[in-house]
Amino acid sequence: MNGPEIHIEFAPGLGVFVPHARRSGITPVGTDGSSTLGHVVESLGVPLTEVGALVVDGHEVPFSHIPAAGESVRVDAVTRPQRVPGAPLRFLLDVHLGTLARRMRLLGIDTAYESTDIGDPALAARSAAERRVLLSRDRGLLRRRELWAGGFVYSTRPDDQLRDVLGRFAPELKPWTRCTACNGLLAKATKEQVADQLESGTERSYDVFAQCADCGRAYWKGAHHDRLETVVERALAEFGT
Numbered sequence: 625m626n627g628p629e630i631h632i633e634f635a636p637g638l639g640v641f642v643p644h645a646r647r648s649g650i651t652p653v654g655t656d657g658s659s660t661l662g663h664v665v666e667s668l669g670v671p672l673t674e675v676g677a678l679v680v681d682g683h684e685v686p687f688s689h690i691p692a693a694g695e696s697v698r699v700d701a702v703t704r705p706q707r708v709p710g711a712p713l714r715f716l717l718d719v720h721l722g723t724l725a726r727r728m729r730l731l732g733i734d735t736a737y738e739s740t741d742i743g744d745p746a747l748a749a750r751s752a753a754e755r756r757v758l759l760s761r762d763r764g765l766l767r768r769r770e771l772w773a774g775g776f777v778y779s780t781r782p783d784d785q786l787r788d789v790l791g792r793f794a795p796e797l798k799p800w801t802r803c804t805a806c807n808g809l810l811a812k813a814t815k816e817q818v819a820d821q822l823e824s825g826t827e828r829s830y831d832v833f834a835q836c837a838d839c840g841r842a843y844w845k846g847a848h849h850d851r852l853e854t855v856v857e858r859a860l861a862e863f864g865t
């Protein structure tokens with residue numbers, strides 16, 4: 625572009641989004657004289673959901689700032705833990721994050737997720753309608769203007785994804801209170817209430833049951849419990865209060 629040239633520097637945490645040559649130090653950027661600084665940063669590959677502050681010549685500016693020639697811009701990453709004011713903290717995960725969704729629900733975090741791909745516009749609209757923080761590894765999705773709030777999920781590994789989200793948003797943890805299948809709240813249930821979902825061995829071996837208030841699914845400390853317990857204990861040890 626032939627407009628004003630500025631100089632830009634990205635925080636180390638944002639290096640993953642920008643071309644290699646811009647990952648360290650200050651580099652020049654040609655602007656068009658009318659685009660906002662937010663747009664310029666986004667066009668270089670960084671989702672604005674990941675930007676904590678834009679600092680021009682030492683002063684923080686809004687995303688709507690129009691850069692002028694010679695300005696020196698520092699792009700900071702979001703601070704952790706990141707506060708999302710305006711609604712109770714709750715999440716919406718895109719179709720690729722099913723394992724993360726189940727683990728977040730296991731920890732009692734309000735996490736909407738659908739295993740069918742409803743498409744980017746519908747996901748963004750749901751984020752806005754329900755005031756949910758949209759989590760995704762899709763930068764295009766995170767650029768949608770309708771989003772209530774969003775966050776890029778940095779890892780492809782569910783263990784790391786969970787630590788990333790817990791460290792970033794510091795949600796309150798209430799393990800074993802939500803249905804991992806549908807996000808509904810669990811209530812204590814008697815053996816009789818859930819009997820139709822139990823194999824005879826399960827019925828003999830267990831006495832403590834819970835049931836999802838929304839989908840009716842029964843829960844007990846069964847075969848997968850040790851693995852789930854490990855997920856819960858690790859999360860509480862590092863992120864519990």
Ligand SMILES: [Zn+2]
Nearest residue numbers: 803806836839
């Ligand atoms: Zn359920």
